[in-house]
Amino acid sequence: MAEPTQTPDTSNTYGSYGYCAWHQAFASGVRLIQVQEQGSGAGGGAFACRPCRDSYGLVPFADRPL
Secondary structure: OOOOOOOOOOOOOOOOEEEEOOOOEEEEOOEEEEEEOOOOOOOEEEEEOHHHHHHHOOOOHHHOOO
16 A cells, blocks of 8 residues: 655644633634743643634744744
8 A cells, every 4th residue: 555645734624622712712723822831830821723813813832933
């Protein structure tokens, strides 16, 4: 069987489900936008869904340049 040579386009897939901090409801396709660090222990973050990212011009944390 032949192996695929191209990576599938996953830009429009919705794999994660969580709380969107911008429209304040649960949605699919949320991505981490803002990291909220704490002194010791686990930090948190603000997540946004695709429509809110597009509407407010939000850039996911992982997609920002170093």
